[in-house]
Amino acid sequence: MKRKVTLKQIARELDVSISTVSKALRHSKEISEDTREKVQAFAKLYNYRPNNIALSLKNRKTKTIGIIIPEIVHHFFSKVIRGIELIANSRGYNVIIGLSNESFTKEVINMEMLANGSIDGFILSISKETLLQQDFHHFNETINQGMPIVMFDRVIEEINCDKVIVDDLKGSKKAVEKLISNGCKNIAIITTKDYVSVGRLRTQGYLEALQENKISANKSLILKIDVELDSEDHLEDLENEIEQFFKKNKNIDGIFAVNELYAVTAMKVVRKYDLKIPDNIQVIGFTDGVLSKHSRPGLTTVSQHAQEMGEKAAELLIERLELEVEKEEYGEEEEHYQTVVIETELIERDSTK
Amino acid sequence: MKRKVTLKQIARELDVSISTVSKALRHSKEISEDTREKVQAFAKLYNYRPNNIALSLKNRKTKTIGIIIPEIVHHFFSKVIRGIELIANSRGYNVIIGLSNESFTKEVINMEMLANGSIDGFILSISKETLLQQDFHHFNETINQGMPIVMFDRVIEEINCDKVIVDDLKGSKKAVEKLISNGCKNIAIITTKDYVSVGRLRTQGYLEALQENKISANKSLILKIDVELDSEDHLEDLENEIEQFFKKNKNIDGIFAVNELYAVTAMKVVRKYDLKIPDNIQVIGFTDGVLSKHSRPGLTTVSQHAQEMGEKAAELLIERLELEVEKEEYGEEEEHYQTVVIETELIERDSTK
């Protein structure tokens, strides 16, 4: 077992100084061609690679991005990660992941763990619990310490940072408009309780679409699901709740669900009542994940372009990181944060006419 | 914007030495109660946190685990990650992720990027391309440099490291036996080409089950899919290939597929021919992912307990990491690597009788 070789060892072996070795390896003009070749040959032979940690300490930057997300077993989030990783890697950055598990405390702990030098900046999506508690001090503190944050999907207006969001409102509106123009008269929405911002926005899109088409919203056609039923362990509860909802509203001929799971579960329930999709009831979901593609019938859905969100978020963060280097040289300029909106796209499959 | 405070700054501010500050914060008995309190109060006020990078450099360990996987947008892998993260975090480790994208080169590059000090050890699953090329030098080199590796799921016998595998052979055997005992006479298998070790093992399980039940294997009932059709972009090609296969083998009454995607795609094809599942054809898949749960009919499947695999892998790695510290103190002992087998479980749903 040969441990990693260091500059010091090379220097000792070749009877030169550490500085000489370092310079020789970085092709410094200061070093004679002779020594340069000698050192490089030796380094190659022993497969020398500079130690990242030492570099990080010296440069005071780690070339690593911290990602904090609520959940990784999730098509949307994993696609975002893929996008982030793609851009990050191509620009020489690594990606370190912390899962909040939708818990406020874990989110805070994870961020603290990473903020102490391990990373240069965060890309994150806020946990449901944090949204619920409305406690955002950890974000502000991190930013105040000079560590940039890019938020995606679940963001908060008031925090001063770059953001990447999907146009939830417009996306939902398009979806509901599609149902309307397809002839639906009684369109139900299956959504989350309001504190998850995306749920609120998507509900709003639903309402606006109705309004603009002169359809009066019917409160009993709005089903708000408790987030606790989202997990895979509560599939049956979710199904039951949706079934109760159906029983109470037999006239439904269109369903807009704010995520895939709600949509396919709704379809499952619909089938129990021997109704045909899309003939009797049309369904549109949100998020173009694996369920939408493989459900039967194929689910018409609003695609969020998750990977693109990740890519954009990574670009924003890295730009800011590299820009900061310059900022230190010139004086501080005004910081200006952007919010990038990723357009949604309605992907039509067989659950609509 | 107040930058992170360091020991040096505290020392200067309080007019003591850096050593004193460090000791005071670590509750050293060397420091008088007076100074200790003073320092701690100041540190708390300025929210002092030791810099991780500096600690890593000093301790020559990063408390970070590197994960290399072929793909993250994948139920199995993301569940494994969740398992790893769970254990890692509870033991004070972070998790840094590299995606190989099933490419040999990216696997190598990613590993090199992380191996230079960024992490203490790897948990990885080998890319298909690497398996195909049979080039494993990067694993051996990493291990030779004293960096432990734990492989999971897609592993290689010959490499000297801990492994966590699912009992693919037994799992498949159980599945096929189930089909047999349910009365299937012509059982097809949809599998991958042989170089993907899990595909090979699962095929082997299929063959053994047939043999032990005195059913002669029929080569035309074995469909080996090219891995390139696995991605979401080639769903149609996959479907076509399976359809051709069906056309040639109209007598199939049972299907065992080595992953979810093949299974649900097969079901899709079956439906085209107006055959009933499970009445005319029974289907069993592998991997209990989101597709199995939500497909219609629900897919009977072999569950691999992905999260448990991740947990076990993390435990193995961390144990070895902490053990190594001791090993440096006592002389080197014989290293002994384990291979942990995670039992599979047959989850019965509606695609079997």
Next chain:
DNA sequence: ATTATTTGCGAAAACGTTTTCGTGTTGAAA
């Protein structure tokens, strides 16, 4: 032959810690 310039290299500082060891001061024991 003397001075000026270039060349090639090493010493040392810096990044932020922890830890070993040394040392001056105090109070107690001799």
Next chain:
DNA sequence: TTTCAACACGAAAACGTTTTCGCAAATAAT
């Protein structure tokens, strides 16, 4: 009064780099 331990603290090394600066030797210019 002298000796010794206990106490409280600081200096310095170490982890592995990069980089600035200084310095000697070699070369060029006068």
